[in-house]
Amino acid sequence: MSTTTAPVAETRRKKARPHSLDKRQSPLSVALSTVLRLFLALIFGLPLVFMIVSSFKPDLQIFADLGSWNAFLPVGELNVDNYLGVFERVPFATFLMNSVIISVATVGLGLIVNSMAAFALSRMTFKGRKVILGVILATLIVPFETMALPLLWWVNVLPWIDENGLSQGWLDTYAVQIVPFVANAFSIYLFYQYFDSIPKELDEAARVDGAGWFRIYRSVIMPLAGPAIATVAILTFLPAWNSYLWPLMVVQSEELRPAMVGIDYFKQLNVSWGQIMAYASIITVPVLAMFIAFQRAFINSIASSGVKG
Amino acid sequence: MSATAAATTAPAPTSPTARTSSHNVDKRSGSTALLMLLPAGVLMVTFLIIPIGLTFVLAFTNARLISPEPAKFIGVANFVRLFENDTFWKSLINTVVFAVVVVPVQSAVALGLAVLINTKMRGVNFFRTVYFLPVVTSMVVVSMLWMFMYQPNGLINALLAKFGILGPDWLSDPKTALFALIVMSIWQACGFHMVIWLSGLQTIPGELYEAASLDGAGRWQQFAHVTWPGLRQTAIFILITITIAAFSLFTQVNIMTQGGPLDSTSTVVFMAVRTGFQQQQTGYAAAISLVFFVIVLAVSLLQRYLTRDKEAGR
Numbered sequence: 001m002s003t004t005t006a007p008v009a010e011t012r013r014k015k016a017r018p019h020s021l022d023k024r025q026s027p028l029s030v031a032l033s034t035v036l037r038l039f040l041a042l043i044f045g046l047p048l049v050f051m052i053v054s055s056f057k058p059d060l061q062i063f064a065d066l067g068s069w070n071a072f073l074p075v076g077e078l079n080v081d082n083y084l085g086v087f088e089r090v091p092f093a094t095f096l097m098n099s100v101i102i103s104v105a106t107v108g109l110g111l112i113v114n115s116m117a118a119f120a121l122s123r124m125t126f127k128g129r130k131v132i133l134g135v136i137l138a139t140l141i142v143p144f145e146t147m148a149l150p151l152l153w154w155v156n157v158l159p160w161i162d163e164n165g166l167s168q169g170w171l172d173t174y175a176v177q178i179v180p181f182v183a184n185a186f187s188i189y190l191f192y193q194y195f196d197s198i199p200k201e202l203d204e205a206a207r208v209d210g211a212g213w214f215r216i217y218r219s220v221i222m223p224l225a226g227p228a229i230a231t232v233a234i235l236t237f238l239p240a241w242n243s244y245l246w247p248l249m250v251v252q253s254e255e256l257r258p259a260m261v262g263i264d265y266f267k268q269l270n271v272s273w274g275q276i277m278a279y280a281s282i283i284t285v286p287v288l289a290m291f292i293a294f295q296r297a298f299i300n301s302i303a304s305s306g307v308k309g
Numbered sequence: 310m311s312a313t314a315a316a317t318t319a320p321a322p323t324s325p326t327a328r329t330s331s332h333n334v335d336k337r338s339g340s341t342a343l344l345m346l347l348p349a350g351v352l353m354v355t356f357l358i359i360p361i362g363l364t365f366v367l368a369f370t371n372a373r374l375i376s377p378e379p380a381k382f383i384g385v386a387n388f389v390r391l392f393e394n395d396t397f398w399k400s401l402i403n404t405v406v407f408a409v410v411v412v413p414v415q416s417a418v419a420l421g422l423a424v425l426i427n428t429k430m431r432g433v434n435f436f437r438t439v440y441f442l443p444v445v446t447s448m449v450v451v452s453m454l455w456m457f458m459y460q461p462n463g464l465i466n467a468l469l470a471k472f473g474i475l476g477p478d479w480l481s482d483p484k485t486a487l488f489a490l491i492v493m494s495i496w497q498a499c500g501f502h503m504v505i506w507l508s509g510l511q512t513i514p515g516e517l518y519e520a521a522s523l524d525g526a527g528r529w530q531q532f533a534h535v536t537w538p539g540l541r542q543t544a545i546f547i548l549i550t551i552t553i554a555a556f557s558l559f560t561q562v563n564i565m566t567q568g569g570p571l572d573s574t575s576t577v578v579f580m581a582v583r584t585g586f587q588q589q590q591t592g593y594a595a596a597i598s599l600v601f602f603v604i605v606l607a608v609s610l611l612q613r614y615l616t617r618d619k620e621a622g623r
Contacts, residue, residue: 036425037436040436040440041435041439041440043496044439044440044496044500047443047454047464048442048446048454050464051450051454063462066462066463066464067467067470071464071467114349116349117345117346117348119345120342120343120345120346121346129342132350135358139353139358141553141606141609142357142361143553145559145581145598145601146361146364146598146601146602147363147364147602148582149582149586149594149595149598150360150594150595152586153367153374153585154359154360156375179356183352183356183357185357212341213341213345214341214344214345217345241447242449245559245582248563248586249586260447260449263450263564266453276453277457280450280453280454283447283450284447284450287447288442288445291445292438295438299437299441299504302444302505303504303505303508304508305505
């Protein structure tokens with residue numbers, strides 16, 4: 001955990017040119033590595049192409065095409081029946097909406113809560129700062145899976161306030177899918193690292209102007225923290241959107257179910273693979289599109305997640 | 310820097326000592342800091358620290374998820390029951406086998422990918438994007454997709470048939486099921502670690518390579534003496550993260566095999582979910598979680614110790 005990366009260092013590293021042995025390479029080895037790259041691209045890309053293409057084909061044709069390249073090509077009888085089937089079979093719009101609500105709320109609240117905590121830890125002096133930071137870093141090593149079952153029991157006994165006053169148990173709510181994931185040790189750590197690289201003179205100047213700490217956080221530091229915000233947003237959005245184990249356990253009612261868990265509906269009798277591929281495509285394509293549009297931000301967030309260690 | 314210096318040398322702001330007006334901000338600093346830490350603090354204590362603590366408590370009780378009767382302390386009965394359970398040992402072995410294969414293979418494949426695209430050549434961005442696509446695809450979707458590809462009459466067997474090989478029923482054969490999960494898991498995740506390797510590779514100054522090649526070092530020698538030592542920190546990070554992820558194997562199992570056939574793909578987390586959620590035996594599931602927690606902690610500490618040790622001896 002000792003490495004702290006200033007944004008300056010980060011940009012410098014990005015600019016550091018990849019070592020260029022290429023000019024020294026023989027044409028044969030260039031050709032070979034290009035072939036290898038293409039081959040690997042097929043291995044990583046084709047299954048996804050297969051998924052999307054199959055979602056537009058009737059089941060019979062999917063299986064008929066398996067033996068040839070047609071499996072990856074939009075040929076033959078193409079239609080959107082599978083998609084219509086998905087909407088008929090499950091309340092898909094509700095599932096998708098739930099996924100959006102849960103992910104956006106988790107990311108949004110997380111950005112505020114974690115950046116505030118990181119600001120306090122990075123900018124302010126108070127007793128126990130080091131201890132708190134240490135505890136936060138120590139929890140990074142605990143995988144969610146180790147505490148998922150005790151947490152399930154715990155949220156079931158936690159009090160909850162609803163229209164009937166105080167009640168017991170958080171199961172089967174939006175809150176139980178959002179609130180436990182808002183505070184995130186890794187997000188705090190990423191913000192902390194970034195804030196530490198912002199010169200303290202800026203705070204000083206703002207303080208001379210009479211700004212309080214909260215004002216400095218809101219008007220000085222956060223506006224400068226764009227890259228950290230993007231990183232944290234991406235790194236918390238993906239697990240929120242993809243979360244499966246937790247909603248599987250805490251949600252019973254259909255109207256609160258997120259899209260990932262909804263896929264289980266299709267594993268019942270008379271599997272229609274075309275419909276499954278359609279379902280899989282609609283919950284995947286928006287994220288893939290977002291990734292392709294904000295590629296650099298995605299890659300940089302993942303890369304910066306590797307700075308710890 | 311005077312204000313900052315004052316802030317760092319000032320006595321703990323919680324002390325009631327009166328200050329001069331120039332220290333006003335510092336005086337408020339303690340309470341503001343507390344306020345700003347409060348939301349994250351309360352949430353982390355409630356949903357992280359307490360559940361971790363509960364694991365240690367519930368594991369020694371007969372707590373059930375939904376029960377009219379309060380949980381009773383039952384000593385180590387859960388652990389005795391667990392250690393006598395064949396499914397637990399099978400799950401543990403499966404988890405370890407999965408990790409032992411996935412950790413080195415996935416790291417190596419990811420490193421290979423990173424080296425392959427760490428050039429200035431045109432179009433490299435395209436390849437990086439494609440290799441990364443499975444990472445942004447959720448494991449749920451990837452599991453369904455591969456489940457389809459692994460069908461006896463699915464894509465993979467159709468491909469094998471082209472080479473005259475009769476493919477097995479991958480997911481229903483105890484001999485192939487875990488292997489099938491390993492392959493698809495590596496396929497899904499190695500793009501993630503490729504990016505981390507890549508960022509490690511790019512911190513190695515180009516001059517080192519130039520110097521090495523002036524000294525007549527071949528490609529392999531350059532990799533062994535320049536690249537690999539330069540990737541030390543990255544390697545440790547990747548080792549630890551892949552290990553933790555591999556030990557937490559659940560989603561693929563739950564979607565594709567339900568632990569079967571014959572427990573050949575059951576894992577520790579899968580078993581914990583099955584007992585703690587489906588069978589509602591929270592106490593027993595907490596015991597499994599605790600064993601899992603201890604294993605993950607031990608392995609991570611061991612890895613940290615081993616990697617640190619070598620560094621110190623250098």
